[in-house]
Amino acid sequence: MVHRTARVGLRVTSGQRRRCFGLLRSAGDVWACVLEVNAWRRRRQNAPLTGYQELCRELSASGPGTFAELDTRGARSVLRRFSDAWFAAAKRRKTGDVSARFPRRRRGLVPVRWYHGTFTLDGRRVRIPTARGTRPLWVRLAREVPYPVEQVRSITLLCEGGRLFLDVTAEVPITVYPPGVGPDPGRVAGVDVGIIHPFAVVGPGGEALLVSGRAIRAEHRMHLADSKARRRAVARRAPKPGQRGSRRWRKYRARVRRVEGRHRRRVRQAQHEAARTVIGWAVNQRVGVLKVGDSRGVLDLPAGRRHNLRLRQWQIGRLLQILTDKATLAGITVHLVDERGTSSTCPTCARRVPKPRGRTLTCPHCQFSGHRDVVAAASIATRTPGGGPTTTGTQVVLPGVVTHRRAGRHLPGAGRSRRDPRRPPGGAKVRMARCGPPHQPVVGSRSPNQRGSTTTHRTAGER
Numbered sequence: 271m272v273h274r275t276a277r278v279g280l281r282v283t284s285g286q287r288r289r290c291f292g293l294l295r296s297a298g299d300v301w302a303c304v305l306e307v308n309a310w311r312r313r314r315q316n317a318p319l320t321g322y323q324e325l326c327r328e329l330s331a332s333g334p335g336t337f338a339e340l341d342t343r344g345a346r347s348v349l350r351r352f353s354d355a356w357f358a359a360a361k362r363r364k365t366g367d368v369s370a371r372f373p374r375r376r377r378g379l380v381p382v383r384w385y386h387g388t389f390t391l392d393g394r395r396v397r398i399p400t401a402r403g404t405r406p407l408w409v410r411l412a413r414e415v416p417y418p419v420e421q422v423r424s425i426t427l428l429c430e431g432g433r434l435f436l437d438v439t440a441e442v443p444i445t446v447y448p449p450g451v452g453p454d455p456g457r458v459a460g461v462d463v464g465i466i467h468p469f470a471v472v473g474p475g476g477e478a479l480l481v482s483g484r485a486i487r488a489e490h491r492m493h494l495a496d497s498k499a500r501r502r503a504v505a506r507r508a509p510k511p512g513q514r515g516s517r518r519w520r521k522y523r524a525r526v527r528r529v530e531g532r533h534r535r536r537v538r539q540a541q542h543e544a545a546r547t548v549i550g551w552a553v554n555q556r557v558g559v560l561k562v563g564d565s566r567g568v569l570d571l572p573a574g575r576r577h578n579l580r581l582r583q584w585q586i587g588r589l590l591q592i593l594t595d596k597a598t599l600a601g602i603t604v605h606l607v608d609e610r611g612t613s614s615t616c617p618t619c620a621r622r623v624p625k626p627r628g629r630t631l632t633c634p635h636c637q638f639s640g641h642r643d644v645v646a647a648a649s650i651a652t653r654t655p656g657g658g659p660t661t662t663g664t665q666v667v668l669p670g671v672v673t674h675r676r677a678g679r680h681l682p683g684a685g686r687s688r689r690d691p692r693r694p695p696g697g698a699k700v701r702m703a704r705c706g707p708p709h710q711p712v713v714g715s716r717s718p719n720q721r722g723s724t725t726t727h728r729t730a731g732e733r
């Protein structure tokens with residue numbers, strides 16, 4: 271059994287919206303009260319109240335109805351959140367991390383969580399618990415909860431970018447397969463995590479999978495260009511430091527938050543799609559172990575050319591987490607292995623290829639040529655967790671068939687039917703032509719037989 275959380279949007283009337291925000295604001299009040307009580311105690315040189323139990327005692331002493339429509343269970347979840355944050359910070363400080371901060375900041379809106387038995391989930395409708403004596407609060411969900419009702423353990427009401435969401439956490443059983451078709455621990459696949467291709471996977475038997483993330487990068491690029499342009503356009507109206515912003519400015523700020531939230535959700539969705547593709551493929555191939563190249567080392571490099579926006583947008587840690595979560599659920603084991611040198615070492619003669627450019631790795635020593643990410647994944651498959659950065663002993667098996675998939679097909683501009691409204695009809699080609707590969711039409715370049723085809727590798731002019 272593992273816990274999984276899905277974020278579901280809420281469809282609310284203005285009255286329900288007001289009540290939901292009331293709950294979040296009341297939770298913010300609970301949070302502020304805890305901070306205030308602890309500030310008094312500090313001034314009196316008493317130990318702060320941090321344990322969940324003692325905080326609950328303090329809450330019940332304040333009596334019912336103190337926090338408007340927020341019920342006791344909801345208020346307690348805020349205390350739990352505070353207590354957890356405090357002890358997490360204490361633990362990190364104990365291990366010598368001085369950057370860890372205890373919760374000190376007031377927050378206007380704090381998420382509220384309710385556990386099983388306090389709320390009612392009925393198809394697309396949810397009754398959110400409220401304080402005794404208040405009208406019941408039923409709200410509609412934007413989509414079905416992706417788990418069976420009996421597996422749902424808690425719901426969390428939260429606000430992101432001005433929109434209301436419900437995080438639904440469920441206890442999900444790990445997939446059980448009929449004998450003979452489940453993942454086989456003897457079948458190992460190597461996974462290379464990259465920027466242009468979020469995942470390149472090489473499995474046993476000469477099969478490989480390449481998931482393209484160009485749509486994600488396009489989304490990043492369009493979002494950056496768009497937000498820059500908007501910022502330039504409104505720079506004149508920006509309030510001076512200390513000056514109160516106009517109503518127009520507040521509206522602009524709210525819009526920025528909305529757009530940022532949408533961008534984040536789009537990217538996250540595409541990352542989940544990419545990981546789901548990998549896991550689906552691995553289950554089909556009966557792969558029992560995924561060896562994933564851990565490249566988080568590139569983020570620890572001292573400030574230099576590696577520290578750029580693209581690398582930060584890559585979000586490698588989250589990609590690894592998403593892949594691991596989905597693999598666990600499918601009954602596949604994930605091992606992180608050192609990936610150093612895998613994309614610059616020739617798989618046939620094991621010699622270093624100086625400065626590989628583009629997506630193709632061409633060895634100057636033995637004339638080997640192949641897709642760089644696929645080669646890297648094949649080398650990663652031969653490495654052992656905890657082992658050194660050299661591939662020794664095991665022979666690298668290169669795949670014969672490469673399946674191509676795309677992540678982020680839902681993104682605007684990725685399909686022909688959904689043109690990105692941010693992309694001007696004429697200007698896009700000019701801009702894209704500059705950074706894309708030459709002699710390749712950008713609009714409509716998607717070949718319809720993309721799925722399942724065995725293609726040769728594309729050569730783009732990018733690393």
Ligand SMILES: [Zn+2]
Nearest residue numbers: 616619633636
């Ligand atoms: Zn070679």
